[in-house]
Amino acid sequence: MRDANEHTITEAVLDRFADTPDPRLKTVLLSLVRHLHDFARDVELTTGEWAYAIDYLTRTGQICSDTRQEFILLSDVLGLSMLVDAINHRQPEGATETTVLGPFHVEGAPQPAHGADISGGLPGERLLVEGAVTAAEGAPVPDATVEVWSADQEGFYDVQRTDLGGPALRATFTTDAAGRFHFWTVMPAFYPIPDDGPVGTLLNASERHPFRPAHVHFMISAPGHEQLVTHIFADDSPYLDSDAVFGVKNSLIETFEHRDPGTAPDGRVLPEPWRHLRRQFGLKQDGTARARP
Amino acid sequence: MRDANEHTITEAVLDRFADTPDPRLKTVLLSLVRHLHDFARDVELTTGEWAYAIDYLTRTGQICSDTRQEFILLSDVLGLSMLVDAINHRQPEGATETTVLGPFHVEGAPQPAHGADISGGLPGERLLVEGAVTAAEGAPVPDATVEVWSADQEGFYDVQRTDLGGPALRATFTTDAAGRFHFWTVMPAFYPIPDDGPVGTLLNASERHPFRPAHVHFMISAPGHEQLVTHIFADDSPYLDSDAVFGVKNSLIETFEHRDPGTAPDGRVLPEPWRHLRRQFGLKQDGTARARP
Numbered sequence: 139m140r141d142a143n144e145h146t147i148t149e150a151v152l153d154r155f156a157d158t159p160d161p162r163l164k165t166v167l168l169s170l171v172r173h174l175h176d177f178a179r180d181v182e183l184t185t186g187e188w189a190y191a192i193d194y195l196t197r198t199g200q201i202c203s204d205t206r207q208e209f210i211l212l213s214d215v216l217g218l219s220m221l222v223d224a225i226n227h228r229q230p231e232g233a234t235e236t237t238v239l240g241p242f243h244v245e246g247a248p249q250p251a252h253g254a255d256i257s258g259g260l261p262g263e264r265l266l267v268e269g270a271v272t273a274a275e276g277a278p279v280p281d282a283t284v285e286v287w288s289a290d291q292e293g294f295y296d297v298q299r300t301d302l303g304g305p306a307l308r309a310t311f312t313t314d315a316a317g318r319f320h321f322w323t324v325m326p327a328f329y330p331i332p333d334d335g336p337v338g339t340l341l342n343a344s345e346r347h348p349f350r351p352a353h354v355h356f357m358i359s360a361p362g363h364e365q366l367v368t369h370i371f372a373d374d375s376p377y378l379d380s381d382a383v384f385g386v387k388n389s390l391i392e393t394f395e396h397r398d399p400g401t402a403p404d405g406r407v408l409p410e411p412w413r414h415l416r417r418q419f420g421l422k423q424d425g426t427a428r429a430r431p
Numbered sequence: 432m433r434d435a436n437e438h439t440i441t442e443a444v445l446d447r448f449a450d451t452p453d454p455r456l457k458t459v460l461l462s463l464v465r466h467l468h469d470f471a472r473d474v475e476l477t478t479g480e481w482a483y484a485i486d487y488l489t490r491t492g493q494i495c496s497d498t499r500q501e502f503i504l505l506s507d508v509l510g511l512s513m514l515v516d517a518i519n520h521r522q523p524e525g526a527t528e529t530t531v532l533g534p535f536h537v538e539g540a541p542q543p544a545h546g547a548d549i550s551g552g553l554p555g556e557r558l559l560v561e562g563a564v565t566a567a568e569g570a571p572v573p574d575a576t577v578e579v580w581s582a583d584q585e586g587f588y589d590v591q592r593t594d595l596g597g598p599a600l601r602a603t604f605t606t607d608a609a610g611r612f613h614f615w616t617v618m619p620a621f622y623p624i625p626d627d628g629p630v631g632t633l634l635n636a637s638e639r640h641p642f643r644p645a646h647v648h649f650m651i652s653a654p655g656h657e658q659l660v661t662h663i664f665a666d667d668s669p670y671l672d673s674d675a676v677f678g679v680k681n682s683l684i685e686t687f688e689h690r691d692p693g694t695a696p697d698g699r700v701l702p703e704p705w706r707h708l709r710r711q712f713g714l715k716q717d718g719t720a721r722a723r724p
C-alpha cells in the first residue's frame with residue numbers, strides 16, 4: 139500500500155490487521171482503527187492537537203505508580219468505566235447493581251474477625267455496617283468473600299496518606315452460615331478524585347468538579363456466582379447527581395442511619411452518636427446474563 | 432445524572448462536558464467521547480479487555496524516555512499519524528508531499544558547513560545528497576533551514592546506539608542563495624521500528640512485521656512557508672509496499688544512483704563505489720491549503 143490518503147488509509151490499516159490470528163483480537167482491533175480514524179477525520183485533528191494528545195497520554199502513563207492509576211481515572215471521567223460496567227453486568231432481577239472498581243482497591247487486605255473495628259484509629263463518626271449476601275432469588279450465601287474499603291472523614295483512602303502505619307478502612311470478611319457479615323469503620327466523606335495530574339487538567343479545562351459522593355466499596359465473590367463490584371452511597375452526601383465518574387445508581391443509595399449514644403446491636407457501647415448501614419447484596423448466578431438490551 | 436445505562440451514559444457524559452469554555456476543546460472532547468463509547472458498545476468490550484487496555488496504555492507511557500516515544504510509535508502503526516498528516520497537509524500542486532515525523536528527530540542537531548560528512552565515522556556506502564528547496568511555483572528559497580537525519584547501514588539511529596560519542600547521521604543546514612544544500616552521509620538501511628515494547632506486542636499479536644523501507648528524513652522551514660516534514664525513500668529498498676507506519680508515497684521514492692569510484696561533483700575523491708541522491712523540495716506557501724477533499 140502506497141499513497142494512502144485521508145480516506146483510503148483506514149482500509150489500508152484494516153487490511154494490515156487482516157491476518158490477526160485471534161478472532162476476538164481482530165474484531166477489537168478493526169473496530170478500534172475505524173473509530174479512531176473516524177474521530178480524527180470528524181474533528182480534523184490538527185498536528186498540534188495530535189502532539190498534545192501524545193504528550194498527554196505519556197504523562198498519564200508516567201504518573202501511574204503502585205498506588206495511583208491515572209488511566210483508570212481517565213476512563214472513569216470519560217464514562218468509559220461505567221459503560222464497560224453496564225455492558226458486562228446486565229443484572230437479572232434480584233441481583234445488586236454494579237458500579238466502578240475505582241483505583242483504590244488493594245489486594246491482600248487484612249482479614250479481621252466479624253465485628254472488628256477496621257478504622258485503624260482514624261477519627262470520625264463511628265459506622266456499623268451490617269451486610270447480608272444472598273443469591274439473586276434470596277437464599278443466603280455463606281462463605282462468600284467480602285472485601286470492603288472506603289475513604290476516611292477527610293475523603294482520603296489509606297494509600298493516599300503517608301501518616302499511617304498500615305492498611306486502614308479496608309478488610310476482607312467471610313460471610314457466616316446465614317450469609318451475614320458486620321464491622322465497624324468511620325463514616326466516609328465525599329472526596330475529589332486525584333486532580334493534580336493529567337485527569338485534573340482535563341476536568342479543569344472543561345469546568346468539571348472532581349468530586350464523588352460519599353460511599354463504601356464492596357467486592358463480593360462466591361463460587362457459582364459472578365463477582366459483584368459495587369458501592370453503597372450515603373443518601374445525605376452532596377454530588378449524588380454529579381458524581382465525577384458517573385457511578386451513582388438509585389438502587390445503591392442508602393440511608394446511613396443516625397443513632398444516639400448507647401449500646402449497638404453487637405453489644406459495643408458508643409459514647410457518641412453513631413451511624414448504621416444495613417444492606418443486602420444479591421449475587422448473580424454464573425451464566426445468567428440478560429440479553430443485550 | 433443517576434442510573435445511566437449503557438445507552439444513556441453517552442449523553443450523560445456529553446452533558447458533563449457542555450460547559451467547556453474553549454469551543455475547539457469542547458468539539459474535540461464531545462467527538463472523542465462519542466467515538467470511544469461507540470467503540471466499546473460495538474465490540475461489547477469485556478471487563479478483562481478494558482483492564483488489559485488500561486495496563487497496555489500504562490506500559491506504553493512508562494517505556495517512554497528522552498530517546499523513546501512509544502505513543503508516537505503506537506499512533507504510527509495504527510495509521511493515525513499518517514491520517515493526521517494527510518488531514519493537515521493537503522498539498523497544492525508543486526509542493527512536496529509530507530510523511531510522518533517519526534520518533535527519532537532530535538532538536539539542536541550539529542550545523543556543519545555545506546559538503547560536510549555527517550556520518551560520524553560510521554561505516555557504509557558513502558552517499559552524497561544534493562538538495563534544492565523551492566517555493567511551490569518553482570522559485571529557489573535561500574536561507575531555508577534544512578534538518579536531515581537517517582538510520583545507519585544497520586538500521587539504527589544514533590540515539591539508539593550506545594557506542595557513539597555524539598550525534599551522527601543528523602545535521603542542520605541553511606540553503607545558499609540558489610536554495611541549495613549538499614552533504615555526505617552513509618546509505619541508510621531498512622529497519623524495524625522498536626519492537627521490544629507494547630507496540631511490538633501488538634505487531635506480533637497481529638502477525639505484522641515491524642519494518643520500514645530505507646529513507647532519509649528532511650524537515651525544511653522558511654519564513655512565509657509551511658514547515659515541510661518528509662522522507663525520501665530508496666527505490667531499491669524492501670518494504671516499500673508494506674511500511675509498518677504507512678508512510679510511503681510514490682512521489683517520495685527516488686533512485687539513490689550507484690556511482691563508480693572517482694571524483695564526485697564537489698571534488699571529493701571516492702575510492703569505493705558511492706551513491707547519489709538529487710532531489711528538489713517544494714514548499715507550500717502559508718495559507719494555501721486545499722479545501723477538504
